[in-house]
Amino acid sequence: MCILQSSISDQQLFQGCTIFCNMNVLKYVPFKVIYILGLNHCIENKFHSVNSYDLIKKHPTLFDNSKDDKYHHLILQVLLTATKYLFISYNNNATKLFNKYQFPLTIEILIKFISTYYYIKGEEHLTLKKQSKNVISHLHTTHENNAYSIKNFIYNNSYKSFNKTYFYLSKFVNFYEIKIFEPFQSFKSIQTKKINLNHFIFFWKNPIRYFCRHRLKIIETSLELQNNNVENFTLNKINNYNLCKDILNAIVYQKSINYIFQHYEKSGLLPHGEIGIAIFNNCKEKMLDIAKKILYLRKFPKTKTINVQIKNCLINGLLTQICKIGLLEWRPKILNFNDSIDLWFKHLFYCLSGGKKNSLMIGLNSSILKFENLTVESAYYYLHSYIDAYTKGMNDPLLLTKSGLIWLTTVFDKKNNIITNNNIKHLKGIKKFTDTWNGNDYFSGEKENFYIKQVIPVLTKSNITKMCDISKKWLLPILINQTTIKLPLKNLT
Template identity: 30%
Template sequence: MDEKLLRKKFSIKSSDIKILYKIISDLNVRFGFDAKHFKKISIPNINTYSWSYAINRIITGFWLQKKYSILNNISVYNVSSNERNILLGNFINLINKLNKLRKKILNKKLLKNWLNIIPQIIKEFFYIPLKYKIFFFKLENIWKKIILNGIIINYKKKISIDCLLKQFFQYNFSLYKTNTFMSGYINIMNFNKIRIIPFKMICIIGCDQENLSLYTQTNILNLINQKIYQNNKNIFFETVLSTQKYLFCSYTKNIKTEKKNYPSKYITDILYYIKKNFYITNKNKYNKKKIHILKQVYINNKNKLNYSYLINYNVEKFSKEKKDIKKYKKINFIIKKNIPITELINFWKNPIQYFFKKNLNIYILNNIKNQLSEDELFHIPSLDKYIIKNKILKYYLLKKNTKSLFKKFQLKNQLPHDHIGKILWKEEEKKIYLLSNQINKIKNSPKEISFNLKIKKYKLSGKIKEINKLNLIHWCTNKINFKEIISLWIEHLVFCILKKSSKSILLGINNTNIKFSYLTKIKAEKYLKKYIQGYLDGLKKPLLILKSGIIWLQSIYMKKFNIIKNDKYNINIAKKNFLKEWNGNSFYKGEKKNIYIKKLIPKINPIIIKKICRTCEYWLLPIFKNTNIRKYHIK
């Protein structure tokens, strides 16, 4: 789909690729076209993973238009718009043509039967503009030449297309000249390809001692004897001579092996030579007797993992560019006086992400291409698991049978095939059954309350659901996490202002729960003012509330005595826990890999760690004081 000429033939735009990847990931197509194809590649007939089943889902969804969810053992896939229906129609046309081609090239054939296969592929799958007609004409001629050569020598055995394609691709390299350089482009090559060819800028990547070995020939200027020159040429010396304006050299420390990498001796020699023989123009005092060849040397070694040296012969360009840099205007934040409680909760769930999305309009999406898999499912993906658990819970609370629900998810490919899917489904049912029992014990005539509170000059409005006679109940089908805790905490503060003697409880799987203690109206108002002010401050500047800081606070706070531990032993444990969460490991990506956090904190240091810890302590200590929160609730 990345090929432009193929897309144009089937009226698929480049902007449509993301939509198609999203649809394919929803359909969970894994491998194979149909039952015959499964048999041919010797795998069980897993019909729901096939392309033919996916196409049937789309077609039935188009005709039925959300009237049914399952029809004739087919899970109906509904598409929201007519534009997407047209796109899917074009894509299905491509898939069907590919399947026909697969059948054509599947078996061995005589050479004469292979003669027109490449011309047919070009005709059916590619839109050929005028400027590419010669290129495709050459490809057809190369293919015909290979086939006709075999026919001339009377090769009468049947042959597979794989053997012919190997020769075909070898011939294709003859269309391009080797060792050629494109002017106006970036040329990537090995050192041994360079023969004193001048370039404006040369970048040498990986200047480690291992990658650049020292030359053995003592007389490096002896270029007369070609044998000596070819065997012992000083590649680095030639590269420096080839550079017209800029020479960039870099080397990198290997983090995985924790092996110390040092720059090549060539770099250290150049730096020593520069310091000894040349001077920097921006210094006030210098020796005028020294020869002035190099105007500036830029050394960038702020990041300990990446070192780079740029030798620059033309500094004027840099100075001009600095003058032309436009000053960015400050962002004017418009803060509304009416604050919905949903907005307040969404902010406190992830203050940093909220700042980037709401104020800067920066939405970082995962690459959908990386989500597609060709492997058979042997587990339930996390997103599908979340949806499945919520559906099962809904059925249990309504006292419905879950057999039809199981079939629905299996036909949607959201569960592994056959017995594995059944085993995993039963495991999830057990967990949700315990949670539903917990909810039914506490739940008693739940109500929904609308409110409108005035806090300072701001109005907080919204609705609170699941209010029972004595308490406010929330539940989550996963393990209890910080987002669930902070959501209920905000609602609990409002609930304490509205009703006297009110308590709240958060229920999770495996019989876990967090109880929120009763707060007086004055205390609840005081806390709510604090969190509204935090919301207002966080819109202007991101609050550094991170999971690593929350874990640090949990490690150092003693609920029993309501104190922060100050002894060295507990402080060191808290720091270790902070860094574990920050750095992560081979199974879990640490917070430093989070794209939003990276932008704010490119590199951690003791000052930033202290700031994160103090921020989390200031904003989250009230939650720790007024709940029975435990270590396993945060992890």
């Protein structure tokens, strides 16, 4: 795990990111901080591996290629590329009765060299043995792997344990009120002066993910192994969505769709032959149904530039589909709540800029979202609060989660546009909250989400209350103003 040195920031190579990779990948690139995780597993075991069929070991010559030397040189290269800090971790499962510091071979060589030739500043008067002992103690830190260790429960311990069992046990300890967000409080507060409309919407779709990506610079990357020698017979969800979106946009903008088929087929995303043609035609038929509704409503489309100053913050962006009926959006799928969030914020900016009509979004299977027109004052009031929350959410993560949304939709009375007082509904909402959080055999729970685990490692009653309150505060206006309809086209205009 490496944090890139600022001296090569001009090249924009992994700038400001945290990288997880094999040590051989970036061994010649200088980094400010380098972490080597589990050195005893990836290096030491290779030192001691002996192949009985290796005749070079029995009859060595001067220029033989030695795997051991290769790994020794790899550690040297890492030392040279770490410009400020080098952290090495290893797992010591041996007993400590006989030796307090039992290092793997590679670490032992480094520790012996440093403790022999260096000493801590201010300890010149001590004996060489004492100096060496203090250097080893200064360089080495032990993290308890046992969750039941007393060291894990020392208040204000500099080296906290992140063992899952420890988090479970700490719920029953009084000083567990050490905040999970305590590390974020040390961040330098930032004041956002300019926001892009699309980034603003991305934030509200998933504030925790946005915080981790843009503030912590932590990005989840999935490494998919693809065998190019095996022919595909299906489309994955992402490629299927992109194909449907390209077909739909081509029909709406009256462009040829033949090049889309050729592009997907030649790139290997679409199966060859009759199977690929069948998949493409199936997507085309679905998109034709949506395109008919869009073309019926899309009269005299215009683009409006958004430049709004709210609370010392400039928001800029584009609203590209302002038609005779109002703001029009479409998606090549069944609409969900993320689409409601997208349309809601565009609708607020549309009303703030003087729009007098409604906002519509059309999706698959006749799913349609609608927001009634708001006054300029109402739109400004909502956006002022949302922008203030955005600024705070960039300094401290906003716990707006899917589990909280499920709870809110369960306890929300759409008929009266209020939160119901029915205790049975609230108990049902909490049950659905925990089911969404924990998951089951058919779908993974929200607690398994990569970004959620960075901010909420353990679920507590206080976290449940906070997530429900935040969902109620920021998502309730969307539920109140939103109308999900399935009507003939003549009733939409």
